[in-house]
Amino acid sequence: xxxxxxxxTLVAFSIIAQAGFNKSGSLYAAPSDSKxxxxxxxxxxxxxxxxxxxxxxxxxxxxxxxxxxLKVTYTVIPTADSVWDQKQAAALASGSAGDVMQMxxxxxGMNTKYYLDLNPYVKRDGIxxxxxxxxxxxxxxxxxxxxxxALPLHTNCFVMAYNKDMxxxxxxxxxxxxxxxxxxxxxxxxxxxxxxxxxxxxxxxHWCMDNYMLYAEGGTPYPKDMKTSNMGxxxxxxxxxxxxxxxxxxxxxTDTAQKTMPAETLFVSGKAAMYPMGGFESATVVADAAENxxxxxxxxxxxxxxGKEINVQYATGWAITKSCKNPEAAWQFLKESSFxxxxxxxxxxxxxxxxNRTVAESYFAKLSVGAVKFTNDYxxxxxxxxxxxxxxxxxxxxxxxxxxxxxxxxxxxQDPQATVDKYAPQIAKEFAGYSFNDKK
Amino acid sequence: xxxxxxxxxxxxxxxxxxxxxxxxxCFIVLTVYPMLDSFFLSFTNTQIGSETKLVGLQNFIQxxxxxxxxxxxxxxxxxxxxxxxxxxxxxxFFLGWLLSRKVRGLxxxxxxxxxxxxxxxxxxxxxxxxxxxxSYGLINFALSLFxxxxxxxxxxxxxxxxxIAIMGLWSIGNxxxxxxxxxxxxxxxxxxxxQIDGASGLRQVFSITIPLSTPTIYFNLVIGTxxxxxxxxxxxxxxQGGPVNSTRTVAMVVFQNAFxxxxxxxxxxxxxxxxxxxxxxxxxxxFSSKKWVFYDD
Numbered sequence: 001x002x003x004x005x006x007x008x009t010l011v012a013f014s015i016i017a018q019a020g021f022n023k024s025g026s027l028y029a030a031p032s033d034s035k036x037x038x039x040x041x042x043x044x045x046x047x048x049x050x051x052x053x054x055x056x057x058x059x060x061x062x063x064x065x066x067x068x069x070l071k072v073t074y075t076v077i078p079t080a081d082s083v084w085d086q087k088q089a090a091a092l093a094s095g096s097a098g099d100v101m102q103m104x105x106x107x108x109g110m111n112t113k114y115y116l117d118l119n120p121y122v123k124r125d126g127i128x129x130x131x132x133x134x135x136x137x138x139x140x141x142x143x144x145x146x147x148x149x150a151l152p153l154h155t156n157c158f159v160m161a162y163n164k165d166m167x168x169x170x171x172x173x174x175x176x177x178x179x180x181x182x183x184x185x186x187x188x189x190x191x192x193x194x195x196x197x198x199x200x201x202x203x204x205x206h207w208c209m210d211n212y213m214l215y216a217e218g219g220t221p222y223p224k225d226m227k228t229s230n231m232g233x234x235x236x237x238x239x240x241x242x243x244x245x246x247x248x249x250x251x252x253x254t255d256t257a258q259k260t261m262p263a264e265t266l267f268v269s270g271k272a273a274m275y276p277m278g279g280f281e282s283a284t285v286v287a288d289a290a291e292n293x294x295x296x297x298x299x300x301x302x303x304x305x306x307g308k309e310i311n312v313q314y315a316t317g318w319a320i321t322k323s324c325k326n327p328e329a330a331w332q333f334l335k336e337s338s339f340x341x342x343x344x345x346x347x348x349x350x351x352x353x354x355x356n357r358t359v360a361e362s363y364f365a366k367l368s369v370g371a372v373k374f375t376n377d378y379x380x381x382x383x384x385x386x387x388x389x390x391x392x393x394x395x396x397x398x399x400x401x402x403x404x405x406x407x408x409x410x411x412x413x414q415d416p417q418a419t420v421d422k423y424a425p426q427i428a429k430e431f432a433g434y435s436f437n438d439k440k
Numbered sequence: 441x442x443x444x445x446x447x448x449x450x451x452x453x454x455x456x457x458x459x460x461x462x463x464x465x466c467f468i469v470l471t472v473y474p475m476l477d478s479f480f481l482s483f484t485n486t487q488i489g490s491e492t493k494l495v496g497l498q499n500f501i502q503x504x505x506x507x508x509x510x511x512x513x514x515x516x517x518x519x520x521x522x523x524x525x526x527x528x529x530x531x532x533f534f535l536g537w538l539l540s541r542k543v544r545g546l547x548x549x550x551x552x553x554x555x556x557x558x559x560x561x562x563x564x565x566x567x568x569x570x571x572x573x574x575s576y577g578l579i580n581f582a583l584s585l586f587x588x589x590x591x592x593x594x595x596x597x598x599x600x601x602x603x604i605a606i607m608g609l610w611s612i613g614n615x616x617x618x619x620x621x622x623x624x625x626x627x628x629x630x631x632x633x634x635q636i637d638g639a640s641g642l643r644q645v646f647s648i649t650i651p652l653s654t655p656t657i658y659f660n661l662v663i664g665t666x667x668x669x670x671x672x673x674x675x676x677x678x679x680q681g682g683p684v685n686s687t688r689t690v691a692m693v694v695f696q697n698a699f700x701x702x703x704x705x706x707x708x709x710x711x712x713x714x715x716x717x718x719x720x721x722x723x724x725x726x727f728s729s730k731k732w733v734f735y736d737d
Binding site for chain 2: 089108253254426
């Protein structure tokens, strides 16, 4: 009788202890079992259009096939017209977002309260992300306080494509490693000719151009701890001065000159001698150039005055929301999408450098683009040096002011020093107001 | 007998509320609730991804004293309203009057003027982007035929907003149709009497058509003003608020803060400021209407 009572008491205590453990929510904060059998459902929200949307769908389908025990639903939302921005903002705020959300360290998702910190999962599973993930990709997913917001999916940086015939005609040697925007200001004038529809330029103004110019004179927009901004520095003034010259001399078209004529069109139609070609568009650019008989070659992106190559990356990853009802399944999806499923990695490789290091180095890097002698190896080698898109997501308001500064100088002919004096304090105020700085 | 009448009246009331309830419910859920909620948000520091705190009038202080885009966007918006509304009224009246004439191919012309209104706003905006393009645009190409080098229309901070106003005028088909209906509603006997008295066509326009069209003009003025204050699509697609913020409107500032910067609290504050301005302007128009709107009765 006493034995029975003792057993009942012990069982009751263990049940109460277990219930207390669950109530504390520690399963979410510090997962304890890495070999949990997956079950239940998983809802995934992704963004994308065209090839990117298709790649996303195909990769998720691979995961679905590999996990019949899970009921996976997903939706791919377009980013055009800010559809994704609005839907995800509303869903995250109301707690109705998916279990897994696509995010980007340069778009939206860093320094938020909506995603689980993935550090405990990484630690629990003993994953060495430095070995599993393509070099240069994981660092950008850590908040300033060390929280790991997401795992990377893929990323893209740039290579400079050039029109061999235009260079030969202008009598200019194609740029070699270490060339700078200052160099461009010297020889770029030889490409600037004509007017109206017949006008030609040395460099097409890709939408990433404003970001590249930030670094042109060795400056950086903010220090690594992001406590304040460096936008009032002399290097930014110099960069704006150089940008102004490039535009004024017709070496680079103005922003509005290209509003209706995409930069890529300008290049593949033989009106611009160079074009920063992102990994996400390489197949299209090469194919369009071949179709138009444009003979293209490739060189590295320009360096800053100190010799450091300026390359900017635009990355995409997956995060688990705090409202996720199935974090184990979500974590499994993140791991496989990022580095643990080569089939998914190869699908990701269709639209960028996959986070899966093995796939990136042994498969993606060897892929050649079109008939020209260019392989993705360039992107894999250069991604580690690339800056993250400096003004994405959380820093978008600063990016908007930087755009205004560029326009003030290049379109409205304002003095670079006066422009910096006027707008840098506004940027400093923005930095002071960023909530991630409260976390430190 | 009295009971029957009461029942009938009650039944009518019940029917009324039943019929109106779907709309009323949607109105409460989709309009009243979001409005009240955004009013509350305007007194908080709500930011997507951060904790929400009540901050009193902090957002309004920030808007009035700190944020340079607030006043700038109001200035741009008011400039646009001042350019667009009077011009659209004059144009829509003139075109409505022309379309009320008995001329050959009237149906064709009415369709042509209405078409831009039902064409996708994005498509129309992109089309005008090409027309105004400084390097490849239609206008500058036409000017170049006469040896004139056209300006960088959308790249010039003094011209960009004017271009957007012109673009807006392209789509006034609805105002034209409303104006046409108003003009056609004027009894023809007034014009016949005026003709017998020897009034010229122009005199008839100024003494009969315009005064008796004032209720329609008033309607178009109110609607046009409200719509113009909410300008968003054209600058968002074409200039993204540039060059140098010259086309940044209040609606863009609201959108940017809410959905690009995640600052829902501040965006709600700016939205309510815009609401108050629109309300005040509309009330002013309403009060002034007693002096210049003439009803046929």
